[in-house]
Amino acid sequence: MSDLKTIVREKLTGGADAFLCLKNEEGTTLPALITDADSPELELVEVGDSRYPLGKILINLLREYPDKRFAVLVRGCDERALIELSKLEQVDLDRLVMVGMACSAEEAAACGCPRPYPGDVALGEKVEAAPGREVIEEVESLAGADRMEWWKKQFSRCIKCYGCRNICPMCFCKDCALEDPHLVEPGVIPPEFPSFHIIRALDMTGRCIDCGLCEEACPADIPLRSLYRKMQDIMEDKLEYRAGESVEEKSPLSFLGTEHDIEKLEQEERHGR
Amino acid sequence: MKKNDKDEIRILAFLCNWCSYAGADLAGVSRFQYPPNVLDVRVMCTGTISPYFVIKAFQEGMDGVLIAGCHIGDCHYLKGNYMTAKRFGVLREALKFLGLEEGRLRLEWVSAAEGEKYADVIRSFTEEVKALGPSPLRKKTTAKAEVGA
Amino acid sequence: MADKELSYRLVPSTCVYCGTGCGVLLEVMGDRLTGTLPQKDHPVSKGTLCIKGWSVHEFVHSDRRLTAPMVRTGGVLVETDWETALAAVADGLAKAKGAHGPDSVGFFASARCTNEDNYLLQKFARAVVGTNNVDHCARL
Numbered sequence: 001m002s003d004l005k006t007i008v009r010e011k012l013t014g015g016a017d018a019f020l021c022l023k024n025e026e027g028t029t030l031p032a033l034i035t036d037a038d039s040p041e042l043e044l045v046e047v048g049d050s051r052y053p054l055g056k057i058l059i060n061l062l063r064e065y066p067d068k069r070f071a072v073l074v075r076g077c078d079e080r081a082l083i084e085l086s087k088l089e090q091v092d093l094d095r096l097v098m099v100g101m102a103c104s105a106e107e108a109a110a111c112g113c114p115r116p117y118p119g120d121v122a123l124g125e126k127v128e129a130a131p132g133r134e135v136i137e138e139v140e141s142l143a144g145a146d147r148m149e150w151w152k153k154q155f156s157r158c159i160k161c162y163g164c165r166n167i168c169p170m171c172f173c174k175d176c177a178l179e180d181p182h183l184v185e186p187g188v189i190p191p192e193f194p195s196f197h198i199i200r201a202l203d204m205t206g207r208c209i210d211c212g213l214c215e216e217a218c219p220a221d222i223p224l225r226s227l228y229r230k231m232q233d234i235m236e237d238k239l240e241y242r243a244g245e246s247v248e249e250k251s252p253l254s255f256l257g258t259e260h261d262i263e264k265l266e267q268e269e270r271h272g273r
Numbered sequence: 274m275k276k277n278d279k280d281e282i283r284i285l286a287f288l289c290n291w292c293s294y295a296g297a298d299l300a301g302v303s304r305f306q307y308p309p310n311v312l313d314v315r316v317m318c319t320g321t322i323s324p325y326f327v328i329k330a331f332q333e334g335m336d337g338v339l340i341a342g343c344h345i346g347d348c349h350y351l352k353g354n355y356m357t358a359k360r361f362g363v364l365r366e367a368l369k370f371l372g373l374e375e376g377r378l379r380l381e382w383v384s385a386a387e388g389e390k391y392a393d394v395i396r397s398f399t400e401e402v403k404a405l406g407p408s409p410l411r412k413k414t415t416a417k418a419e420v421g422a
Numbered sequence: 423m424a425d426k427e428l429s430y431r432l433v434p435s436t437c438v439y440c441g442t443g444c445g446v447l448l449e450v451m452g453d454r455l456t457g458t459l460p461q462k463d464h465p466v467s468k469g470t471l472c473i474k475g476w477s478v479h480e481f482v483h484s485d486r487r488l489t490a491p492m493v494r495t496g497g498v499l500v501e502t503d504w505e506t507a508l509a510a511v512a513d514g515l516a517k518a519k520g521a522h523g524p525d526s527v528g529f530f531a532s533a534r535c536t537n538e539d540n541y542l543l544q545k546f547a548r549a550v551v552g553t554n555n556v557d558h559c560a561r562l
Contacts, residue, residue: 018428025434029463030447033430050469057430057449064451065426070529133483140372148372148409162472167459185324193410195332202324205363218471223315227370234366239359253363256320257355 003123004073005045007099012037014070016097020058022048031057039168047073047101047123053213055081055169059090065224071097077211079118080244081169084209087250090172102126113210135226136233146216148193155197158190164200164214164224170207170243177203197227205231206251284404285330286313286339286395287322291349292384293341299388307395310402311339318342320353324364327378331368334411337377337402341394354382376401377408399400426452434461439474439533440560441467448479455479481534515551524552531558 012034023032029137034041051262055078061070074082076166079098085091087112100117102124112132117124142150165171165178178184181236184196191197208228215225236242239252288294294315300307312335314397316322319342330338340361348354361380369375381394432447447465449457458479462469481487491507492499516525529547531540544556 018430019280028445029435029460030432031459032432033428035428048463052459052462060451061430064430065428068428114546142372144372144374145409146372147370151371154431159472161471162476163460163471166476177325183329192332195328198328198367198371199325201367202328202364216462216469217471219472219539230370231363231367234363234370238362238366252359256352257359 004047004101005042007122008034008042008045008071009037011071011097011099015069017065017068018061019071019073020054020061020180021045021073021099022050022052024048033061051075051077051211051213051216053081053167053169053211054078055085055091056167056172058082059085059172060095061093062095069095069097071099073101074098075101075103076115076117077113077209078116078169081211083247084170084244084251085172086205087176088172088207088254089169093247099123103129105129109191111212113212131229132226133229135223136230139226139230145165151197154222155193156190158196158222159220160189160191160196161219163217163219167213167217168204169211169213170204170209197222197224200224201227201231204228206235206239206241206253207243208232279327280407281334282310282336282399282407283334284311284339284395284399284402285338286311286341287319287333288313288315289319289342289349289354290315290317292347293381293391295321295385296341296383296387296391298341299385300331300391301388303388305389305392307392308399310399311395318347318348318350318353320350320355321358322360324360327364329340331377331408331410334408334410336405336408337379339379339381339394339398341381341383341391344384347384373408373410374405376405429453432459437471437475437478439478444471444475446471446475446478455482479552519551525555527551527553528555528557529558533558533560 004021008021011019013132018033018035020031020033022029023044024046025044026120029046029050029056031052032041032045034045050258054072054074058070058072072078076251079100082091082093082096086093098118098120100119100121100123102117102121103111104124105127109126114131116129117126119124139147139150172257179198183199184191208231210225210229210232212225214228215223218224232242241249243251288297297313304388320338322340327338340357341359343349345354345358357380361378365375365378368378370390377386381393383394429452431450433450435446435448437444437446444467445461447459447461448455449459456479458471458476460467460471460475467475488509490501491504493502493507493510494500515527527547529543530544540558547553547556
């Protein structure tokens with residue numbers, strides 16, 4: 001993609017110390033940090049077909065090199081991740097320049113994320129895609145006990161590789177609840193229903209930016225993304241919040257709260273009885 | 274709590290020190306009757322209750338979990354119960370999506386003066402959970418199922 | 423704080439732990455291995471890894487690695503030099519072989535060693551000691 005190479009060169013000569021993007025090396029696409037506009041590595045820059053959690057890599061880079069400014073290639077999901085991470089104080093948006101790339105129509109349809117493009121797009125054309133709700137609908141068509149059986153069957157394939165957590169751009173806790181022996185018993189595979197997965201789902205509430213990397217990293221084809229997508233729906237329904245949209249508004253689950261936050265909840269409690 | 278009766282419904286109640294625990298105490302002193310299926314855990318504020326505790330409770334075989342805190346605006350720590358309200362609205366929906374009946378998790382506001390309300394809540398919640406039956410998350414073995422042993 | 427030079431790259435490699443050979447990207451920051459990512463377009467692993475693959479970078483800088491040869495003396499592992507250690511090994515193996523035959527000795531290769539190291543180990547087992555008792559941690 002010669003456009004991308006030009007943009008990388010531009011950013012590197014225009015103030016950024018390094019550009020985090022993707023390259024094609026001997027047939028493999030992988031993330032690359034280009035530090036020099038004249039670097040031969042720049043010739044290998046190419047978007048390719050594989051997605052990586054660039055936000056996650058940036059957290060480490062920003063921490064390791066506190067005085068450097070970075071430019072980064074972002075899809076819609078990467079931008080949402082960085083916005084949310086900045087509210088969680090893992091990323092300083094002032095040290096970042098985001099170069100937006102819209103997903104192609106095929107990519108958007110295959111992925112099914114709610115917004116397959118970032119705010120400003122330098123590469124590609126914005127296309128819309130319908131978020132994939134088939135799995136959520138399938139689960140909701142089942143009654144209580146059948147629903148649980150359905151999930152039990154899905155989770156029974158879990159080999160506790162921690163891939164979903166490891167690849168998630170929003171996961172950065174030093175002490176992970178999933179490694180707490182009181183919550184998730186060590187040495188038990190598959191993990192006891194529903195501990196591992198509901199802990200992850202609850203932690204993703206108000207955080208998940210629907211990038212789908214978790215499901216791609218799962219060797220057992222568990223429909224994780226749909227579970228976390230449902231958590232986002234719940235967040236929006238109950239607390240009027242969606243992760244990754246506003247640069248200022250923080251997730252209601254990340255601070256104690258105001259009266260306004262819980263008015264809706266109170267109303268529902270009263271009417272629900 | 275009845276011992277050695279696997280079919281007896283078990284409910285875990287998280288009560289906040291300043292309001293609902295005192296309310297429960299008042300219920301006891303006032304001799305209000307309610308079923309004996311509840312195990313209570315006193316916490317300083319319901320805002321300290323992590324959703325993980327609730328998951329753990331269900332995992333350990335509890336059939337119902339009750340969280341009772343101060344009324345909105347009356348929290349001893351000012352906003353702790355706002356956190357509770359936000360968290361548990363979400364948690365209930367999450368459990369429902371996984372197939373656990375929403376009637377098994379209840380959030381109530383009970384003040385220190387509401388002894389009778391506390392008894393009412395326990396009575397109605399126990400009825401509701403009894404109607405739902407033993408939790409599908411109960412472990413098959415009975416080793417951990419005995420409480421109060 | 424001095425200006426640290428930017429040094430970050432991902433090195434495509436293959437996981438060492440078992441015969442599947444999943445594609446990994448080893449994250450190198452400066453002169454240290456700091457993490458592992460799956461190689462998403464790898465024909466075998468297709469972007470997934472098991473827990474061993476995800477932690478394949480950990481053993482390299484682990485502070486539990488041995489830094490000196492050690493010999494068990496009086497029930498306790500004591501640091502020593504290579505001469506002493508190798509003499510103890512040769513002595514022990516010779517004694518076992520002499521008293522109970524070559525099959526009384528077993529050899530355990532390691533996924534964390536190179537193929538060349540493991541080749542030498544099994545060659546030593548078969549040609550020098552004279553036993554086929556060679557196994558590998560990936561079989562567990």
